Amino acid sequence: MSARSDQPRVLLYVQNLLGIGHLRRAAAVARGLVAEGLAVDFVSGGMPVPHLPLGGAELVQLPPVRALDDAFKVLVDQHDRPIDDGFRDARRDRLLALLAERRPAAVITELFPFGRRQMRFELLPLLEAAREAPWRPVVLSSMRDILVTKPRADRNREIVDTLNAYYDVAMIHADPRLVRLERTFPMAADIRVPLAYTGYVVNADDLAIPEADPLATGEVLVSAGGGAVGHDFMRRIADAMPALPLADRTWRFVTGHHMRADALDYLRGLGRPNLVVETMRPDLPALMAGAALSISQAGYNTLLELMAVRARAVVVPFEGGVETEQRLRADLLAEAGALEVVPETGLRPATLAAAIGRALARPRDAVPAVDLDGARAAAALVMRAVRERAAA
Template identity: 30%
Template sequence: MSLNTKPLSANEDWCLKRRVLIHCQYVFGIGHFVRTIELARSLSMHFEVSVVNGGEAVPNYDLPFGVDWIQMPAIYKEETAEELRSVDPIKSLEQCFAERDVILECTVRRIMPDVLITEHFPFGLLFESEVIRLIERVKIFNPHSKIVSSVRDVIESKNGGMHDDHICRLLNRYYNLVMVHGDENIVPFSVSFPKLSHIQVPVLHTGYVVQTIGQKPQKLDIPRVVASVGGGRLGGEMLDSILKSHRSIFEHWEHSLMIFVGAFQQIKDDLQSYADENSLSSVTILDFNRLRYQDALANASLAICMGGYNSVIEAVSAEVPVLTYQRKFYGNNQEQECRIQLFQKAGFVESFGSDELAPESISARVLAVLAKKRPTSHKIRMNGAEESCNMITSLFGNA
């Protein structure tokens, strides 16, 4: 199925009367947050946009001007834990959900949105009760509202999951559109959601929603390697291994190393202690900082990252060699593994696994990537925010 997604005109003043509410929730990394930010930034050029955020506040990350940002009591989840947890240790999980419910009801009453976008739901069901109540409230206050699912390129499994039938039922009952933020020529959605044909509403690939890394040439004394685990809590073992392999790589290839720890990690002091004790003067270890990371990446000679949505596509968009860490996740979550394998098949990245974290293995992989010829251009659709805006506009026709 398809929609008429003609480009927006700056003179379409009627769009300014439309109100968009985005529900955003993340529990590990910040991929959902980053996509929501870029989507909200683009939509705010044509709509009144509000975001209700249920994840932990992200440090050193500027929110888009003109977007109404509503922070709910934050909830997260440890990788190996079975239950959700309140970020505020004083509040119980039950208190968090109760307060969030009040905030969501008040927000819907105040905004009466024309469009509700649910980031990742219903493809992720951890917050099903909350989001279903939100959808039903939106429909009560604005029966003509449109409900849109915003989802990344890959779900959690290569072969689908046990809840896929339920997900299809929710989409067919409540939704008007599914926006898949990826390029079907690189990562077909059916790879991780094989019951795609069971969805009865339009499912459209927007291209990747990404803040493209601009080239800002700087005169560096020596080449730079940038290593990052993105914004989340996981992957500290990768940064530790890269740090410990630095001297060995430096003996064959003189370079500087910039390491960015995750937004919610507490490992910077340990990494810095190792660098100091081993006199690694060409190593810089930094807290998570979105703008500084982008500037570093724009001038990198090699990017080393995990397989998260934003980590991969931002590194690829910087047009530098990319080495990705194919980490094994608890519960057999294969999202990053699937993305890495498909991007590697297309020739955009190289990878190493959890069994290759020894410094000598990392050194060999880095030197091999640097010696390999890269594609001369990256033919990947990266206009996902703009296309999403066009798709949402088209839901209303010319009304």
């Protein structure tokens, strides 16, 4: 789909380093922007992911990088070579050329400056160029609900100073009735630009809840998002499976695009006739909707899709490296009565079986009312900001 010449353009930048959650959420925002009547350049700096639905946005793939591990300290290219200054300069120049060529009415950076500090080499020059551009694009940050808290005060001050210097709005893709930015960012009060809570962004469109409750006959669905950090989780669920409720049902393991090959081999090597292994299902939310039970990790996209389809769910939040956001989000939703949580450190057959029992006893309509209209609300906010800037 080609954009009309009179459509305002948006440059939406996203950098996935380990999993694909940020990429999928940004793709949902992009689809919302297109539906609102904006032309979108979807600028991705991570490893390419097949079948990413962009709804008519144009994909601009930068030379890809990823994090070597969950410490996020070392960045490597698509050949697993550490990136150098020449690589960084080439990416920066490509990004600046795109800004000058497309002249977007709005620039959106996904997560930055709340995260992706590793990408300052290209994002700070982009922000400087946007601030100096004669057409004065609106600059917005697009942030999920929960921040991985920075232990150093100087890093938090850097986030605040960057927001205040370069941005017009910070979009928070959350329902403020459930969690607000100050819960996980101690210097939120120092932010001078508006904080706009859009509601949660559900990645999948047109989600449908089956009329018939799938509890009696549905499968057990086990999923790990993109799969980059799900190998141990998948093995442990598979090992516990014979001792768990619904053990005689079909158990469908959807491992994700980035699952390690040895984990796939392990699952397939178990030889259980009712254990099905698939690497990717673009219709994963539909599988959630039709499952008797979902067992998964607790990324943003996964939990929102589970709530949208009212699935009975047990989640095991990823807590490796410096990650805290999955556990906090899962605990908040568990407190609200939406799902059951089993901590990684407590993942044993007995604790998992108990959590499954509680989830299966939960009525399907027990999911709390949470604002899931974030993609549409974010798009409307961006369009409004663009029009106001044009009229100023």
